[in-house]
Amino acid sequence: MFPISRRAFMASAAALPILTVPALALTESSAKALVDRVVAEINQIISAGGSEATIINRFEGIFQRYADRPYIAAYALGPAARQASQAQRAAFSNAFGAYLTAKYGRRFREFVGGRVVVQRAQAVKNWVEVKCVVQLAGRAPFDVTFYISDRTGRDLFFNMTVEGVSLLLTEREEIGAMLDQNRGNIDAVTANLRRMT
Amino acid sequence: MMPTRFLSRQLVVLSLAGLLGACAAPEISQTINDPYEEQNRAVHEFNKQVDTAILKPLMGGGSGGDGKPGFAMRTVGNFAGNIDTPRMVVNDVLQANPDDAAHNFMRFLINSTFGIAGLFDPATAWGLPERPSDFGETLHVWGADEGAYVELPLLGPSTSRDTAGRVVDFFMNPVRLAVPTPERYGVTAARIVAAMTSRSEYGEAIDDVLYGSADSYAQTRLLYLQSRRFQLGQTVTAEEVDPFALDTEGF
Numbered sequence: 001m002f003p004i005s006r007r008a009f010m011a012s013a014a015a016l017p018i019l020t021v022p023a024l025a026l027t028e029s030s031a032k033a034l035v036d037r038v039v040a041e042i043n044q045i046i047s048a049g050g051s052e053a054t055i056i057n058r059f060e061g062i063f064q065r066y067a068d069r070p071y072i073a074a075y076a077l078g079p080a081a082r083q084a085s086q087a088q089r090a091a092f093s094n095a096f097g098a099y100l101t102a103k104y105g106r107r108f109r110e111f112v113g114g115r116v117v118v119q120r121a122q123a124v125k126n127w128v129e130v131k132c133v134v135q136l137a138g139r140a141p142f143d144v145t146f147y148i149s150d151r152t153g154r155d156l157f158f159n160m161t162v163e164g165v166s167l168l169l170t171e172r173e174e175i176g177a178m179l180d181q182n183r184g185n186i187d188a189v190t191a192n193l194r195r196m197t
Numbered sequence: 198m199m200p201t202r203f204l205s206r207q208l209v210v211l212s213l214a215g216l217l218g219a220c221a222a223p224e225i226s227q228t229i230n231d232p233y234e235e236q237n238r239a240v241h242e243f244n245k246q247v248d249t250a251i252l253k254p255l256m257g258g259g260s261g262g263d264g265k266p267g268f269a270m271r272t273v274g275n276f277a278g279n280i281d282t283p284r285m286v287v288n289d290v291l292q293a294n295p296d297d298a299a300h301n302f303m304r305f306l307i308n309s310t311f312g313i314a315g316l317f318d319p320a321t322a323w324g325l326p327e328r329p330s331d332f333g334e335t336l337h338v339w340g341a342d343e344g345a346y347v348e349l350p351l352l353g354p355s356t357s358r359d360t361a362g363r364v365v366d367f368f369m370n371p372v373r374l375a376v377p378t379p380e381r382y383g384v385t386a387a388r389i390v391a392a393m394t395s396r397s398e399y400g401e402a403i404d405d406v407l408y409g410s411a412d413s414y415a416q417t418r419l420l421y422l423q424s425r426r427f428q429l430g431q432t433v434t435a436e437e438v439d440p441f442a443l444d445t446e447g448f
Contacts, residue, residue: 035309043395055433058448068440070445070446070448071440071443071445071448073444073445073448074444074445074448075438075443077448081448082399084447085447086446086447087447087448089446089448090447090448092448093447093448106401107401107402107405110401110402125439126439126440126441127440138321138322139321140321140326140327141324141326143427149440149441151440151441156322157341158438158440159438161423161427163424163427163428164424164426164427164428165420165423165424165427166423168438169419169423170419172418173412173415173416173419174410174412174416176413176415177410177412177415177416180411180412181411184198
């Protein structure tokens with residue numbers, strides 16, 4: 001017996017060209033276009049300034065629209081995700097997103113008055129890295145890199161590094177430490193994250 | 198001066214001897230190598246207590262009110278930074294990096310003259326920000342492995358390679374050899390103030406790591422190793438993540 005029915009084979013063959021339509025694929029220029037939009041919004045926020053709450057709020061908007069939030073949450077939770085139920089994953093993801101935007105939004109205030117400039121995009125394996133430089137008065141410029149993937153069907157950033165320090169690694173370490181403190185109890189970590197925001 | 202010079206020569210020879218054994222590929226496959234974690238954690242607790250008791254409270258006093266260092270502290274910081282620049286030039290030369298050597302040398306010239314003996318830092322404003330360099334980096338360029346992670350009392354996170362580098366930097370500093378003893382204490386004092394200035398400048402970031410994270414030791418270690426490797430232009434293969442290779446169902 002032929003393992004695949006003819007109909008299934010024909011269907012998959014027909015589907016193949018659709019999957020490889022180049023317009024949908026992630027390219028260096030599509031990734032750069034995304035970061036251009038993100039950076040334009042960031043520059044708007046840091047030139048407008050305002051209260052901490054305003055800045056965190058606007059930063060959250062960027063995160064909602066341009067970040068691959070499920071990926072970042074899943075990465076931060078790490079291997080502990082294997083034992084988590086769907087409900088636990090959803091609750092963690094929610095609390096983690098709020099914690100993340102509050103934490104980085106607060107730090108974002110230090111960029112006020114500065115400017116972010118997009119440098120160049122480079123395809124690496126199955127993602128694209130877009131290098132930017134942050135210019136702050138009286139300080140040496142520093143590097144911020146966005147990592148873009150089209151995993152979800154849309155171009156979104158799934159990681160960023162500041163002077164080589166990765167958001168994903170930092171948060172996996174942080175969540176890992178919380179899991180250790182709570183003897184691996186994901187619900188306790190989720191509650192802990194809620195308290196922190 | 199004889200004894201110190203002799204000692205410094207001995208130290209260079211010693212660390213070079215250590216190097217020969219350590220010569221290896223610069224690519225790192227291991228993310229964190231921390232065999233002394235227990236001792237390191239004890240030192241970390243001590244450093245954190247020093248920060249809580251001394252640095253953090255002092256930081257408020259020296260700041261310009263907005264959490265940023267005030268004028269006096271910035272000036273002393275500039276002075277200490279300028280005095281440190283010849284050492285960086287020496288390391289740039291040892292690393293066969295004429296670009297950075299020239300860059301940092303120009304900085305030293307500009308700040309020593311227009312910057313009034315280094316009290317101000319016009320070079321940064323004119324597009325010549327510091328390109329930090331140290332003997333730990335020189336050892337890296339020469340092929341030394343990073344070694345084990347260590348947290349040093351008062352000095353903070355380092356690696357065995359970078360600790361050896363710090364010792365050599367201390368004795369190799371041309372300023373140390375040029376400046377007579379009483380003035381040298383002034384330089385040391387300026388350095389201490391400079392360290393406090395950066396504690397104040399990065400105040401919130403440091404507070405976040407030391408007091409805001411679940412395990413400040415682990416976060417400090419990760420932060421240091423990542424930024425150090427970035428500074429040295431190293432990539433850690435194990436740290437790369439494949440965006441498609443993760444189960445995100447439900448998140």
